[in-house]
Amino acid sequence: MTKKNIPIIGIGASAGGLEPLELFFENVDEKAGFAYIVVQHLAPNHKSLMDELLARHTSLPISVIEDGTIVEANHIYLNPPKKIVEINNNLIVLRDKKENQLSFPISYFFQSLSEANGDNCAAIVLSGTGSDGSEGVKYIKEKGGLVLIQLPETAKFDGMPKNAIYTGAIDKISQVDAMPAELALYFNHTKKILEKEITNENNLSVILEILKELKSQIGMDFSEYKPSTVHRRIVKRAGLLGIYELTEYYEHIKSNISEGEFLAKELLIGVTRFFRDDNVFQAIKEDVIPEIIEKNKESKQIRIWVAACSTGEEAFSIAILFKEYLKKNNLQYDITIFATDLDKEAIKVASNRVFPESIATEVSREILNTY
Numbered sequence: 385m386t387k388k389n390i391p392i393i394g395i396g397a398s399a400g401g402l403e404p405l406e407l408f409f410e411n412v413d414e415k416a417g418f419a420y421i422v423v424q425h426l427a428p429n430h431k432s433l434m435d436e437l438l439a440r441h442t443s444l445p446i447s448v449i450e451d452g453t454i455v456e457a458n459h460i461y462l463n464p465p466k467k468i469v470e471i472n473n474n475l476i477v478l479r480d481k482k483e484n485q486l487s488f489p490i491s492y493f494f495q496s497l498s499e500a501n502g503d504n505c506a507a508i509v510l511s512g513t514g515s516d517g518s519e520g521v522k523y524i525k526e527k528g529g530l531v532l533i534q535l536p537e538t539a540k541f542d543g544m545p546k547n548a549i550y551t552g553a554i555d556k557i558s559q560v561d562a563m564p565a566e567l568a569l570y571f572n573h574t575k576k577i578l579e580k581e582i583t584n585e586n587n588l589s590v591i592l593e594i595l596k597e598l599k600s601q602i603g604m605d606f607s608e609y610k611p612s613t614v615h616r617r618i619v620k621r622a623g624l625l626g627i628y629e630l631t632e633y634y635e636h637i638k639s640n641i642s643e644g645e646f647l648a649k650e651l652l653i654g655v656t657r658f659f660r661d662d663n664v665f666q667a668i669k670e671d672v673i674p675e676i677i678e679k680n681k682e683s684k685q686i687r688i689w690v691a692a693c694s695t696g697e698e699a700f701s702i703a704i705l706f707k708e709y710l711k712k713n714n715l716q717y718d719i720t721i722f723a724t725d726l727d728k729e730a731i732k733v734a735s736n737r738v739f740p741e742s743i744a745t746e747v748s749r750e751i752l753n754t755y
Contacts (some may be wrong), residue, residue, distance in 0.1 A: 391505070401424055411562075447462070448462050497529075517544050525553035541754075588611065602648055656697045692724075
């Protein structure tokens with residue numbers, strides 16, 4: 385296995401994280417071929433004994449990360465204090481934490497991992513207070529990686545697991561001792577199914593049958609989706625179930641009505657963020673909003689539709705931009721925003737208008753204070 389093909393498992397833990405970490409590595413297959421990068425919340429001047437404590441539960445080599453560390457399979461890497469961990473071309477890079485800024489080192493690392501490894505990675509969120517990791521798992525999910533969350537009832541502090549679950553961007557809620565087997569099942573099975581080319585006519589016909597069955601179950605038609613995307617997302621669901629063949633997955637979805645909902649969630653990829661895609665939102669702010677306001681200066685009434693709004697971040701981002709523009713220019717308009725999505729659970733989250741504190745990584749302090 386070349387270094388580029390090493391699945392990297394990012395593990396986020398905070399308060400109460402030692403016990404699940406020990407349990408996790410006790411159950412790891414030491415020849416699985418994965419690299420494990422553990423990011424914890426560490427006190428700036430506290431000497432961590434995590435490497436010594438974990439060494440009692442595994443014979444895998446354990447290193448505290450240094451800047452420029454090369455990722456190796458079957459190795460555990462631990463974050464040092466006062467540093468942000470990133471990964472770049474199979475190298476682990478350390479950045480200094482900024483003073484007087486809210487810090488979410490787990491989410492930062494998950495984002496970096498998703499960009500570096502795409503779907504060849506996993507994010508695990510273990511015990512901890514607060515919401516660190518919850519924004520990060522969205523990036524992993526968006527790129528097709530695997531997201532596993534510790535069963536909250538088994539965590540000493542359930543804040544981090546619950547906030548991650550709340551995003552909807554997860555694949556499984558799991559007992560910690562079962563997670564290594566879940567990883568092996570997923571990466572090994574997924575690789576075997578992906579080896580069979582989608583261009584194979586038989587595979588294409590099976591995928592179409594799966595989509596027909598999905599439509600009959602939940603009324604959603606994904607037949608116009610890009611075939612390669614549909615293939616990878618179906619493969620991911622099959623991999624989570626330990627299914628090798630697309631035909632076997634087709635039989636599974638036919639005989640398990642609940643599977644249609646799971647597959648639909650995988651295909652919809654309901655991942656979003658506040659002010660997602662800087663360039664687009666800059667254009668909306670500088671070009672689109674002034675033009676819309678000018679065109680409607682007679683009626684002073686504007687209606688906006690945000691389609692596929694997922695958990696609502698895009699709709700609220702647009703609302704904030706309009707509000708800011710009106711305030712800055714001392715204008716009063718009647719603006720109504722409609723936001724819709726096929727995912728009923730996502731709409732519930734959007735309607736609650738409650739988001740974790742970790743959105744501070746993507747929303748300015750001024751905006752947070754104002755809204």
